[in-house]
Structure formats: C-alpha cells, structure tokens
Amino acid sequence: xxxxxxxxxxxxxxxxxGGNISDHVDVKGLRxxxxxxxxxxxxxxxxxxxxxxxxxxxxxxxxxxxxxxIVVASCSPKLHLHTFRGVAERAxxxxxxxxxxxxxxxxxxxxxxxxxxxxxxxxxxxxxxxxRVASSEALYxxxxxxxxxxxxxxxxxxxxxxxxxxxxxxxxxxxxxxxxVTGGNLSRKGALFPTGQKGTELVETLTRQVKxxxxxxxxxxxxxxxxxxxxxxxxxxxxxxEKAGETxxxxxxxxxxxxxxxxYQPVEGELGYGKSTRVxxxxxxxxxxxxxxxxxQFEGKTVRRIAFVYCVGMRQTNGNNKYCSRTCCTAAIHSSxxxxxxxxxxxxxxxxxxxxxxxxxxxxxxxxxxxxxxxLLYQEKEPPVIEPRGDQLLIxxxxxxxxxxxxxxxxxLVVLVTGMVSRSDSTTVAxxxxxxxxxxxxxxxIHPKLRPVETVINGIFLGGSCQGPKNITESVxxxxxxAAKINAIISKETLFLEPIVARIDPxxxxxxxxxxxxxxxxxxxxxxxxGKLVASxxxxxxxxxxxxxPVCPYDAIDLAQFSNAEIEGMIDGFSDVVTLVQKTGTEExxxxxxxxxxxxxxxxxxxxxxxxQENPMTIxxxxxxxxxxxxxxxxxxxxxxxxxxxxxxxxDDSEEYYRYQLKIx
Amino acid sequence: xxTKESPRILVFSTEKISDPGIDQAGLRKIHYSPTVYVISxxxxxxxxxxxxxxxxxSGFDGVFIAADxxxxxxxxxCPELTNDIIAECQRLMKxxxxxPKRIRxxxxxxxxxxxxxxxxxxxxxxxxxxx
Ligand SMILES: Cc1cc2nc3c(=O)[nH]c(=O)nc-3n(C[C@H](O)[C@H](O)[C@H](O)COP(=O)(O)OP(=O)(O)OC[C@H]3O[C@@H](n4cnc5c(N)ncnc54)[C@H](O)[C@@H]3O)c2cc1C
Ligand code: SF4
Ligand code: SF4
Ligand code: SF4
Numbered sequence: 001x002x003x004x005x006x007x008x009x010x011x012x013x014x015x016x017x018g019g020n021i022s023d024h025v026d027v028k029g030l031r032x033x034x035x036x037x038x039x040x041x042x043x044x045x046x047x048x049x050x051x052x053x054x055x056x057x058x059x060x061x062x063x064x065x066x067x068x069x070i071v072v073a074s075c076s077p078k079l080h081l082h083t084f085r086g087v088a089e090r091a092x093x094x095x096x097x098x099x100x101x102x103x104x105x106x107x108x109x110x111x112x113x114x115x116x117x118x119x120x121x122x123x124x125x126x127x128x129x130x131x132r133v134a135s136s137e138a139l140y141x142x143x144x145x146x147x148x149x150x151x152x153x154x155x156x157x158x159x160x161x162x163x164x165x166x167x168x169x170x171x172x173x174x175x176x177x178x179x180x181v182t183g184g185n186l187s188r189k190g191a192l193f194p195t196g197q198k199g200t201e202l203v204e205t206l207t208r209q210v211k212x213x214x215x216x217x218x219x220x221x222x223x224x225x226x227x228x229x230x231x232x233x234x235x236x237x238x239x240x241x242e243k244a245g246e247t248x249x250x251x252x253x254x255x256x257x258x259x260x261x262x263x264y265q266p267v268e269g270e271l272g273y274g275k276s277t278r279v280x281x282x283x284x285x286x287x288x289x290x291x292x293x294x295x296x297q298f299e300g301k302t303v304r305r306i307a308f309v310y311c312v313g314m315r316q317t318n319g320n321n322k323y324c325s326r327t328c329c330t331a332a333i334h335s336s337x338x339x340x341x342x343x344x345x346x347x348x349x350x351x352x353x354x355x356x357x358x359x360x361x362x363x364x365x366x367x368x369x370x371x372x373x374x375x376l377l378y379q380e381k382e383p384p385v386i387e388p389r390g391d392q393l394l395i396x397x398x399x400x401x402x403x404x405x406x407x408x409x410x411x412x413l414v415v416l417v418t419g420m421v422s423r424s425d426s427t428t429v430a431x432x433x434x435x436x437x438x439x440x441x442x443x444x445x446i447h448p449k450l451r452p453v454e455t456v457i458n459g460i461f462l463g464g465s466c467q468g469p470k471n472i473t474e475s476v477x478x479x480x481x482x483a484a485k486i487n488a489i490i491s492k493e494t495l496f497l498e499p500i501v502a503r504i505d506p507x508x509x510x511x512x513x514x515x516x517x518x519x520x521x522x523x524x525x526x527x528x529x530x531g532k533l534v535a536s537x538x539x540x541x542x543x544x545x546x547x548x549x550p551v552c553p554y555d556a557i558d559l560a561q562f563s564n565a566e567i568e569g570m571i572d573g574f575s576d577v578v579t580l581v582q583k584t585g586t587e588e589x590x591x592x593x594x595x596x597x598x599x600x601x602x603x604x605x606x607x608x609x610x611x612x613q614e615n616p617m618t619i620x621x622x623x624x625x626x627x628x629x630x631x632x633x634x635x636x637x638x639x640x641x642x643x644x645x646x647x648x649x650x651x652d653d654s655e656e657y658y659r660y661q662l663k664i665x
Numbered sequence: 666x667x668t669k670e671s672p673r674i675l676v677f678s679t680e681k682i683s684d685p686g687i688d689q690a691g692l693r694k695i696h697y698s699p700t701v702y703v704i705s706x707x708x709x710x711x712x713x714x715x716x717x718x719x720x721x722x723s724g725f726d727g728v729f730i731a732a733d734x735x736x737x738x739x740x741x742x743c744p745e746l747t748n749d750i751i752a753e754c755q756r757l758m759k760x761x762x763x764x765p766k767r768i769r770x771x772x773x774x775x776x777x778x779x780x781x782x783x784x785x786x787x788x789x790x791x792x793x794x795x796x
Contacts, residue, residue: 549713564713570704
C-alpha cells in the first residue's frame with residue numbers, strides 16, 4: 001500500500017436534514033469553518049443531501065470542479081452510504097473517495113440537549129471526515145470468474161429438489177449424501193400431511209429425477225472434508241467412504257447446505273421411554289401404521305387405546321431446545337386421523353401443551369376433535385407420569401382444563417411426539433464451512449426476515465430444516481429460494497467483490513506467520529518476492545475483518561479504508577480546535593421552510609406526498625401504496641408532521657390507525 | 666453534567682453490531698456526553714494499539730472499545746483477540762505513564778442504546794475523577 005497522494009480538491013456537503021440536524025447544530029457556521037479547511041474547494045449546506053436535486057448538483061460540482069474527494073455530513077452511513085457511493089460513481093469519481101459523516105444519529109439527535117457542544121462535536125466529526133477522504137485511496141472491486149457448479153450437502157427433500165432445479169437452470173450439481181440412501185427423514189415416513197402421500201413414495205420420485213438428470217452427480221456415503229476458496233471459486237474436498245481413503249476435489253461457484261435435522265431421541269425413563277416397549281416415538285408408530293391393515297396390533301396384542309404425548313424434547317424452559325418443532329402437532333394429529341381411517345374402534349388421547357396446527361392444517365385438528373379424540377392439556381412442570389401395568393400402560397396426568405384434576409388413563413400404546421433437533425455433526429459442518437450456528441445448534445442465516453437463505457459467508461447458502469424446524473413445503477420453499485439466488489450469482493461469468501481487504505507491505509514483512517495464524521479464512525499465504533519470503537493476501541477470500549493488522553510485529557498490514565493514515569487522520573480531525581459563533585438554527589429553519597420546493601425533499605417524502613394527493617391514508621396504506629417499509633413510513637411521517645408537511649386526520653374506520661393528510665401542497 | 670471540560674472519549678465501534686446500537690441511542694434521544702467521538706471499524710480485533718496511543722497522546726482522555734463479544738461474525742476468538750489488544754495497549758500506556766484505566770471495553774449489541782449511554786456516562790465519571 002503505497003502512500004497515496006493526498007486529495008487536493010475536496011467537496012463538503014453539510015445537510016440540514018430538514019431540521020433534524022440544523023435544529024441543534026449550527027450547519028451554517030460549520031459550512032464556513034469547513035470552507036477554510038486545507039484542500040476544501042467547495043463547502044455547502046443542503047436541505048436534504050439525499051434528495052435527487054442535490055444528488056444532481058453534487059454530480060455537477062464534482063465534474064465542474066474536478067473534485068477528487070467528497071464528504072457528506074448527514075445521517076448514519078447505514079442509510080445512505082450506497083446512495084452517495086452511487087453519486088460519486090455517476091460523476092466519474094471513485095466511490096471509495098467519498099466519506100460519510102454521521103452528524104445526525106451520533107450528533108444532533110444524541111446531543112439535542114446540548115446544541116452548542118453538538119455543533120463543536122460536528123465540527124470535529126466533519127474535519128475528521130475531510131482528513132479521512134484526503135488520505136483515501138481509489139479502490140476497485142475485485143473481479144473473479146465464477147464456476148457454474150454447485151455443491152449441495154444432503155440429499156433430503158430440500159437438497160434433491162434444489163439439485164433438480166439448479167440442474168435444469170444449466171448448472172452442474174454435485175450432491176453429497178452422508179447416508180447410503182437418499183431422502184433423509186422422509187425415507188422413514190409413511191402418510192404425510194397435508195396430502196396423505198407417503199414419505200417413501202416422495203423420496204422415490206425425487207431420487208429417480210435426480211438419477212435421470214445428467215447434470216447431477218450424486219455421491220452417497222460421502223461427506224465433505226475441507227473447503228477452501230470463496231464465492232465463485234470454492235474447492236470442496238469430498239470423502240467417498242465406500243472406497244476408504246478416497247477423496248475427490250471439486251471446484252464450485254457456490255455451496256448449498258441442506259443437511260436437515262435428526263429426530264429427538266428420548267432419554268431412558270423420559271415419559272416411560274425404556275420402561276416399556278409400548279412407549280414408542282412417533283416415527284416408529286407411523287411405520288407400524290404402514291405395516292398393518294385390518295386390525296392394529298402391537299406385540300401380538302390388539303391396540304384399542306393410544307395416548308400421544310406432545311412436545312417431547314421441545315420447548316424446554318431449562319434445556320437447549322427452547323424452540324417449538326412446529327410440524328409435530330400436525331404430524332401427530334394426522335397420524336391419529338390415519339388410525340381412524342384404517343382401523344375401527346381405536347380411541348386416541350392427546351396429551352398436549354399447546355396445539356400448533358397453524359395455517360391450513362387447522363382443519364385436521366377440527367376433524368380429529370370431531371372424530372372423538374380427547375385432548376388433555378398438561379404443563380411442562382407437571383408432565384404425565386407413565387408406567388407399565390401388566391401389558392398396558394398407566395398414565396397419570398393433571399388436566400389443566402378440568403380444574404387440574406389428576407386423571408388416570410390406561411392405554412395399549414404411548415406415542416411420544418418427538419420434535420426435531422440439529423444434526424449431531426452440525427458443529428463440525430459449521431466449523432468446516434465457517435458458518436455461524438445458534439445456541440440450538442441449527443445453522444444461522446444472515447437475517448431471519450430479509451436475507452433468510454444466505455449465510456455470512458458469501459456463496460454459502462442454507463435450505464430446508466438445517467436452519468430450524470420446517471415442514472416439507474417450507475423446506476422446499478427455502479431450498480428453491482437458495483437455488484434461485486445461487487443461479488443468479490453463478491450464471492454471471494464475472495463476479496465483483498467489495499475491495500475492503502487487507503494489504504501487506506512486502507518491504508516490511510519478514511514472514512513470521514502471525515497474521516496467517518489469526519486469519520479464520522485462510523486468506524493469507526506465503527509468497528516469494530525478490531528472493532524474500534513474505535505474506536500475501538488472497539483478495540477474494542479475505543473478509544476484510546482487519547484482525548491480521550494488530551498482530552503484525554512490523555505493522556506491515558493495512559486494511560483498505562482503515563489505513564493508519566485514515567484512522568489517525570480522523571483522530572487528529574476530532575481534536576482540531578474550532579471556534580464557532582454559537583447559535584442554534586431554529587429561526588433559520590422557519591425561514592427556509594417556506595422556500596422549500598418539492599424537489600428538495602427526499603424521494604421517500606415525495607412518494608408519501610404523492611400517495612396522499614387524493615385522500616388521507618393510514619401508515620399501512622401508505623406503506624402499500626409507496627412500497628416503503630411501514631417502519632420507514634412511520635419514521636418519515638413523524639418528521640414530516642414536525643415540519644408541517646402532513647398532519648393527522650382522525651382515526652380510520654377500524655379505530656386502529658391514524659390517517660394522515662397533506663398540509664402543504 | 667456536561668461542561669466544556671468534559672473528558673474527551675474516543676469510541677471504536679464495530680460497523681455491523683455496535684454502530685447500530687449507538688445510532689439507536691441517538692434516534693431515541695438517549696443523551697450522553699457530546700465529547701464522545703466514534704470511529705467504526707469492521708471488527709474490534711482489528712484495532713491497532715498505535716491508534717489508541719495516538720488518540721491518548723493527542724487530546725483524548727479515554728478510549729472505549731465497543732465490541733461484538735461472542736456475536737462477532739468474523740472470528741469465534743474475537744473476545745480473546747480483543748483482550749490481547751487491550752493488554753498490549755495497557756502495556757504501551759504504562760510505558761508512556763498513562764493510567765491504564767483510560768481504556769475500557771464492553772460488548773455493545775445492535776439494540777444496546779441505553780447500555781451504551783450508561784457506559785459513556787460511567788466512563789465520563791471515571792475520567793473526570795482521574796483528571
Ligand atoms: C415427527 C415428524 C413428522 C413429520 N411429518 C411431516 C409431514 O407429515 N408433512 C410435512 O410436510 N413435514 C413433516 N415433517 C417435517 C419433515 O420431516 C421435514 O420438513 C423434512 O424432512 C425436511 O427435509 P430436509 O431435506 O430439510 O432434511 P432431512 O430430511 O433431514 O434430509 C437431510 C439429508 O442430509 C443428509 N446429511 C446430513 N448431514 C450431512 C452431512 N454432514 N453431509 C452430507 N449429508 C448430510 C442426511 O443424511 C439427509 O439425507 C415431520 C417432522 C417430524 C419431526
Ligand atoms: S409443534 Fe406442537 S408438539 Fe411440536 S413442539 Fe410445537 S407445540 Fe410441541
Ligand atoms: S504478521 Fe506481519 S511480518 Fe508476520 S507474516 Fe504477517 S505481515 Fe509478515
Ligand atoms: S483482514 Fe481478516 S480475512 Fe482478511 S487476511 Fe486479515 S484476518 Fe484474514
């Protein structure tokens with residue numbers, strides 16, 4: 001990282017944010033101070049920096065004045081970093097020669113109780129931004145070629161379904177299955193909700209499609225041993241266990257994890273399990289139902305009464321499995337219906353904690369109740385006590401709905417409705433892939449709502465129940481969503497990655513290996529330059545964490561955008577003394593308010609105003625009409641209300657939400 | 666109470682986790698001393714001791730590290746590595762006869778608005794007493 005030339009033509013934009021900043025911070029005073037800073041060519045105030053009109057003006061300024069760096073002092077970079085990077089780019093300036101300074105969340109709002117000090121702080125923040133941009137380097141996205149292939153881990157319903165689609169979209173698929181057979185949990189299941197189709201049949205159909213698809217290569221009895229590389233170009237080492245010691249390495253553009261779940265295994269003595277062979281988990285019960293016809297027999301005896309005990313191993317207040325498996329209620333009720341359909345005169349009792357037959361499956365619950373099934377509510381802290389009595393089982397349960405009376409039941413079978421737990425090797429898999437895992441040991445996505453199938457590792461995706469309990473529909477939905485995302489990435493020939501990576505100065509490095517040792521991503525390797533062994537960074541693999549920086553005894557490592565010059569420049573900027581003529585901007589805002597033109601508003605305000613043109617609307621209605629998130633609408637409306645742009649107009653007909661109407665036109 | 670002489674605090678905060686927490690303090694108008702300045706970095710284990718020293722030798726009274734703790738998405742060893750960095754900072758600070766209490770750390774998560782403000786108020790108090 002050569003010492004880059006300091007920027008000499010810097011533009012500074014200080015935003016009023018319609019008053020959010022200028023009410024508490026002396027933006028005009030700051031503008032004048034910044035105009036006097038070294039290398040600052042332009043220093044301006046703007047009503048809304050993010051407004052289209054201002055973006056256009058910035059582009060003009062950059063081009064007309066040949067600016068080589070810009071600083072925008074406005075809101076948190078979380079909101080508009082990409083907006084202004086885009087402005088820089090459109091103006092022909094490198095997007096990394098722009099610095100965002102947060103004078104709203106971290107200044108005007110945080111210190112609205114001390115406006116004078118807030119103005120002084122803002123001066124320090126902006127001066128730091130100017131020094132940072134002065135030392136900033138132009139950076140270019142890292143270009144890589146993507147392999148059009150995917151490695152999929154786990155040939156359950158989620159993995160097989162995604163394989164088929166990815167193959168049809170023109171990708172090569174390597175499907176790696178740990179077991180000797182495909183299908184995962186469904187290969188052991190009979191009639192499934194909601195259609196009654198058998199698990200074994202579904203698996204057979206999918207397996208046939210997988211085998212008939214020339215672009216899919218299926219390895220059974222195989223696991224992954226090692227993964228290196230990064231999005232577009234991973235190297236995945238697959239161990240083929242049938243041929244001891246054999247491993248194959250595949251170059252692949254993306255990885256999809258569909259390793260599923262394991263059924264919860266009750267412990268000895270839990271709810272009578274192990275004390276009698278007549279206490280069985282639900283999977284075994286479903287297989288029993290499959291194998292019998294005419295009369296339901298178990299161990300040579302006709303079964304007349306069955307008790308299902310719900311939530312086994314799940315929703316533990318004190319254990320690790322705090323979650324609900326969400327499919328087991330429906331599965332148990334569905335099994336009970338299968339019993340009534342296939343065999344006459346069997347009575348079913350359901351010992352439950354809550355019934356979660358959510359969505360369309362609620363009708364199954366109704367059908368079971370109408371078929372005469374009896375539902376008894378127990379509490380976690382007082383679970384049913386189950387003991388063998390002759391060739392039957394005696395169950396004692398406190399029913400919460402009949403004044404907590406203890407009831408005694410005799411049944412021929414107890415079915416433990418066991419939920420899902422993570423795979424016993426999930427920690428090993430997480431370690432190999434370097435993806436995060438929750439306390440429940442299911443894999444974690446980046447964001448449960450907004451990015452539900454991506455992991456923090458670019459190019460590694462999740463599908464199916466390895467993320468947490470899902471039914472088949474949900475498992476397939478997520479794995480197909482991942483398949484579509486993967487295809488969108490690897491079908492492009494070239495990928496561009498963010499250039500925030502570590503750079504090592506070969507002159508200073510002595511190859512001590514310390515940086516390589518701390519890098520979690522194996523991004524650092526040894527090279528020879530000019531006859532000297534030094535460390536070097538594999539840029540596409542580097543995650544830009546900067547962890548290697550502080551461990552280098554020779555300070556040979558800088559992270560792009562976080563170089564010593566940039567950080568220490570900021571610290572100097574904070575400490576640079578300023579004198580501002582102290583005044584708060586309230587009157588100023590009232591003065592400017594009248595002259596505000598529609599074009600000066602942020603684009604979100606304009607679309608909200610547009611939707612209110614005709615009639616007053618509630619927040620959810622505005623959200624639907626503008627496509628903005630309801631939370632954002634709320635936030636913008638509050639500010640618009642403050643500046644007399646909108647006003648509340650009574651409650652809506654349901655008396656649930658306020659309506660808002662335009663106050664100015 | 667904030668005075669013109671309030672201690673100056675430099676906060677290193679993590680972009681993805683601590684920064685949103687600090688932003689939220691502002692959004693909710695939970696106030697703390699206006700002599701607190703924040704620099705965001707990707708990971709607290711990437712903070713170089715020379716930056717900390719630079720701050721303490723150029724007018725800052727204290728440095729606060731807002732870390733991700735076990736939530737760090739880069740390295741499971743992050744808490745341990747950040748601790749090493751703080752230990753190294755304190756070693757260097759002793760050499761320069763700077764009180765090692767002038768550096769502090771806490772995990773600040775993306776909703777830690779109040780905890781952040783409390784940490785700032787506390788640290789302000791500690792630094793005022795040191796002065
Ligand atoms: C009691 C019960 C009843 C249910 N009944 C129904 C129902 O009636 N209807 C319904 O819609 N849903 C039902 N479900 C849910 C259903 O079982 C799941 O939605 C479905 O099986 C999830 O499929 P999957 O592919 O995600 O996982 P899995 O079926 O678990 O498949 C994962 C595959 O990955 C393989 N694998 C694991 N680890 C590795 C590794 N490290 N390397 C390579 N391969 C690996 C496994 O061997 C397996 O083949 C029920 C669940 C339970 C607990
Ligand atoms: S789905 Fe029903 S049985 Fe399964 S854990 Fe949730 S509440 Fe318990
Ligand atoms: S820690 Fe520094 S000196 Fe050691 S190998 Fe890495 S870059 Fe080179
Ligand atoms: S910045 Fe992080 S990922 Fe990149 S080389 Fe350094 S330690 Fe490895």
